[in-house]
Amino acid sequence: MIELLPALGKTEKGDGATVTEPAHRFEGDYWTRAEWREMPDxxxxxxxxxGVEPIAVLPHLMPAVALPPAPKPLPLGPQPGTCLLADIADTQPIPHEALVLALRGIDLMTGTLWGFQHGGWHLLTPETVRQRPTYQALTLAWELLELPGSSLAELAAVAAHALRATHTLAERLGAAVTREEAPVEAARRAASLVLLKARFARSVELRLLAPGTPFPSRRAWRAAYGLGFGWGHLDLLHWPAAPQRALFTLTSAGKPSYFLPERAAEGEGIPGLILSFELPSCPAPLETFDAMALALAHFREQLGGHPTDEGGRELDLERLDAERESVAAAVTQLEAAGITPGSREALELF
Incomplete structure (x- = not known):
């Protein structure tokens, strides 16, 4: 028998009897600190x-995946890849008092205003614009994916309206618009990004469904840890265990989809397992798919069940090959569009 967490508190009933509070609730969700009193490690x-039985550790079953260096975080500021940008500059710094007055009555639609000062960008809002006395330059940015319109003509009209607001602001400040994109070019970029996101903003999934009797959650945990998974972000199981470079994730096909250790200790059953990764943000999609397929085979050996694709179709070798070819084709098309999976550009867009 495995010993569960000890009770974390006591309550007094009206008759003076002491009732021990349970350490967890099977039907509950996340505990609050008030409920826990202190969080167990x-x-x-x-x-x-x-559990207490030894686990067969089999990391050699999984391939070593060589990853490129992790992309540096996107810098704070307007992003040229996914935004329509217009710059305003003057020969002298722009005082915040003049900027506040110039912005009155100007409709920036969904745009954001950025100020450049002391080598860095600052997002300007009515609350933050007064935090610095002057700004060396200004940039207005509109997310291309948020521009309303279903045709190039409509997108170009919206972009033109946004740029007119830029010229109005520049005139009020006595400054100049030093960079702007032609509305028709902005419309084309917006339409291209919409298509890219519609086609490739997807996850790649392989599933293992229980044959009737649910899988014991504890057996799934043990099989996962034997392959080098780790429990972490969002209460999910990730491979490999290092959260910064995890390549794919194991979730439950039931509700809840996350894993709580206490539920496994109570004898929870789950209707199936889902192995998945996000295609655009994965730094090695094909290698990750291969590792995921090996993990699926291991889970099937340990738990039984029926492998299927995301749509519930039987995942035989022919369909598995077709799924891999689909991933390879998507990678090729993304790279042809100048977006390498897992790159900063991919993280910015997807």
């Missing part, structure tokens, strides 16, 4: 799920 919780 992660390792202790994971031991609840894994």
């Amino acid at each position: 992660t390792a202790r919780r994971v031991r609840l799920a894994l």
